Amino acid sequence: MEEQEKVCDFCMRLVPEAVWEIHSVHCQRFLCLCEICAELVPRSRLKDHIVEDHPTQSCPHCTDLIPSDVFSSHLQRCELRPQPCPFCTLEFPIEQLIAHQEICSNRTEQCTLCGLYVPRRDFPYHVVTCKPGANGSLKRKRTEEAAGVPKRAKRQ
């Protein structure tokens, strides 16, 4: 005679119909589904299974628990990771960075080549167009002064 088989609702395996009910009860009672790897794990071992097979690390930025195997890529992509301000070397979480950049980009910085004070946001363009000494000796002299005396401590 042909044995009928039925899919277990829990483990999705084909089980002979004769033992299906017993199997289901057993399945539900003793096994449980690991949400991380979708494997069936004995209920009593689930905690150990997660600790051993899915080690996690706490993200220092968002404090989420991140599986160790994707931890380094999470650090690169974490929404709360600090990002460097393009205008200075400081790092800020993204929502603070936007506010900081607004202030930071408006700060002026003295060009060491021509001595002009230029807003940081314009600096990349200024460096390209800056022509120190092109207009005679006065400018060249100021250039030398600016280059020789660092005024970093006074500026803020």
Ligand SMILES: [Zn+2]
């Ligand atoms: Zn089952």
Ligand SMILES: [Zn+2]
């Ligand atoms: Zn698992």
Ligand SMILES: [Zn+2]
């Ligand atoms: Zn994170």
Ligand SMILES: [Zn+2]
């Ligand atoms: Zn900045």
Ligand SMILES: [Zn+2]
């Ligand atoms: Zn300049």
